[in-house]
Amino acid sequence: xKAAVFHGVHQPLTIEDIDVDEPRDYEVLxxxxxxxxxxxxxxxxxxxxxxxxxxxxxxxxxxVVERVGSRVSYVRPGDHVIARxxxxxxxxxxxxxxxxxxxxxPGRASDDAPVMSWNGQRLNQWGSNIFGWSEQMLLHENGVVxxxxxxPLDAAALLGCAVITGFGAVMRTAQVEAGTxxxxxxxxxxxxxxxxxxxxxxxxxxxxxxxxDSKLEVARxxxxxxxxxxxxxxxxxxxxxxxxGEGVHYSFDAIGLATVAMQALDCLRPQGTATLIGVIPEETxxxxxxxxxxxxxxxxxxxxxxxxxxxxxxxLVDLYMQGRLKLDEMITTRGSLEDVNDFLEIMKGxxxxxxxxxxxx
Numbered sequence: 443x444k445a446a447v448f449h450g451v452h453q454p455l456t457i458e459d460i461d462v463d464e465p466r467d468y469e470v471l472x473x474x475x476x477x478x479x480x481x482x483x484x485x486x487x488x489x490x491x492x493x494x495x496x497x498x499x500x501x502x503x504x505x506v507v508e509r510v511g512s513r514v515s516y517v518r519p520g521d522h523v524i525a526r527x528x529x530x531x532x533x534x535x536x537x538x539x540x541x542x543x544x545x546x547x548p549g550r551a552s553d554d555a556p557v558m559s560w561n562g563q564r565l566n567q568w569g570s571n572i573f574g575w576s577e578q579m580l581l582h583e584n585g586v587v588x589x590x591x592x593x594p595l596d597a598a599a600l601l602g603c604a605v606i607t608g609f610g611a612v613m614r615t616a617q618v619e620a621g622t623x624x625x626x627x628x629x630x631x632x633x634x635x636x637x638x639x640x641x642x643x644x645x646x647x648x649x650x651x652x653x654x655d656s657k658l659e660v661a662r663x664x665x666x667x668x669x670x671x672x673x674x675x676x677x678x679x680x681x682x683x684x685x686x687g688e689g690v691h692y693s694f695d696a697i698g699l700a701t702v703a704m705q706a707l708d709c710l711r712p713q714g715t716a717t718l719i720g721v722i723p724e725e726t727x728x729x730x731x732x733x734x735x736x737x738x739x740x741x742x743x744x745x746x747x748x749x750x751x752x753x754x755x756x757x758l759v760d761l762y763m764q765g766r767l768k769l770d771e772m773i774t775t776r777g778s779l780e781d782v783n784d785f786l787e788i789m790k791g792x793x794x795x796x797x798x799x800x801x802x803x
Contacts, residue, residue, distance in 0.1 A: 443459070443462060443577040443578050444459060445458060446458075446498065446575040446782045447496050448487065448493065448496065449495050450495045451489035452489070453487075454783045455499075455575075455783055455786075459560075460559065460560045461560070462557070463557055463559075463580060465509055468511055468514060468583045469581065469583065470507055471507070471580050472507055472508065472579045472581060473801075474503050474504075474505040475801055475802065476505075476595045476599040477500050477779075478503070478574075478602075478631070478798050479786065479789060479798070481630070481721070481789065482721055483500065483786070484790070486499060487499075490725075491721060493566060496565055496566070497565055500573065500576070501525070501572040501603055503524075503572060504525065504598040504602065505525070505595065506523070507521045507522075510583075511583070522589050522590070523586040524589055524602045525570075525581060525586055525602055526570075528547045528548055529584050529751070530546040530548050531584065532546070533546040539750060541751055542745050543745055547571075558573055570585075571585070577801050589755065596800060600773070600796055601762075604632050605772075606749045606758065608633060608747065610639070610744075610746065611636055611694055611696075612624065612639030612640055612694065613643060613747075614750075614754070615742065615744045616717050619643075620643060621646050622691035622692060623645060623648075623685045623692075625650075625670075625685075625690045625709055626648070626651065626694045628720065629658060629696075629795075630696065630697075630792075630794075632696040633694075634664045634772060637665050637666050638767060638768065641665030642761070642766070647667050648665055648668070649690065650668070650670070651670045654673075657793070663768075664768055672705075677709065682709060685711070689714060690714060691714050692710075692714060693709055693710055693714065694719055696719045696720055698719075698720025700726045703722065707730075710737075712737030712738060713738045715742065716739070716741045718741065718744060719744045774794040775788070775794060775797045776798050776799075776800055777797065777799055778801075779801060781799065785797045
């Protein structure tokens with residue numbers, strides 16, 4: 443099968459024929475139908491989130507089960523699934539409902555036979571072990587979520603990362619209440635999903651912040667009640683003015699920049715909470731003084747929107763099928779696996795929302 447192989451920092455990915463192992467007891471082989479292009483992969487290619495080459499990237503994918511291991515009970519061949527981070531089901535985090543931060547994720551050991559290989563070399567993956575930018579994915583049973591076959595798989599792919607992360611950050615991580623005000627920094631796929639989370643949660647004000655008027659117009663279509671163009675006005679002052687001069691109850695950094703994280707904290711009212719969704723490069727320092735945290739403000743991280751995979755993803759599918767969650771409108775461009783380097787270059791410009799590779803195109 444074909445996959446986009448990562449060879450090293452700042453090097454283009456190449457389309458290669460790779461080998462995939464047979465599914466073991468609890469593993470499932472999925473034929474990839476669609477895969478989103480997430481900014482996290484760009485961080486890896488630029489060296490901010492290191493992954494050892496050779497590797498297959500991609501963690502926002504959906505497809506159809508082809509084969510299953512002898513002890514798999516959750517899915518069977520023909521089921522439509524979304525690939526998502528694996529959970530064990532028995533550690534403290536899993537047993538308390540925090541599958542997204544499972545501390546004992548099942549999977550093959552580093553000295554075991556590789557899931558995927560190229561020219562006899564083990565192919566690595568970053569964190570999620572999804573290998574989404576390939577025509578097939580060999581995953582643990584607990585790394586897939588079964589969905590309705592009526593759900594379009596290109597839209598379903600977005601649910602696996604951008605949507606569950608942004609939407610979940612609002613509903614699960616921050617647990618915003620109806621009638622509150624939120625500010626979302628960044629109107630890409632994750633930011634637009636956070637905006638929709640605010641809309642579904644019944645927020646009084648949903649303030650979108652970006653540098654491009656075109657993206658702010660899209661944010662209004664997705665439910666933003668107010669917009670702020672940070673390229674021509676101070677976003678903190680603008681947000682405070684919109685929110686009765688006091689600031690918002692909740693803010694969300696969907697970009698991953700230290701300066702934006704500080705703005706997200708500064709625009710809060712007392713006892714407000716800033717949630718950092720974007721991946722801030724590890725070498726970037728964050729500075730917090732008592733003035734910033736005064737008034738009992740809080741700042742917190744977010745891992746995959748604190749989502750409970752097998753409950754939250756089917757819920758989002760239902761919202762989409764009911765016309766209450768915009769996904770098709772989020773897809774800026776569709777292409778093929780061979781377009782991966784072009785997609786990454788386009789992403790650097792910041793003008794796109796989400797790009798999707800269709801594996802059968």
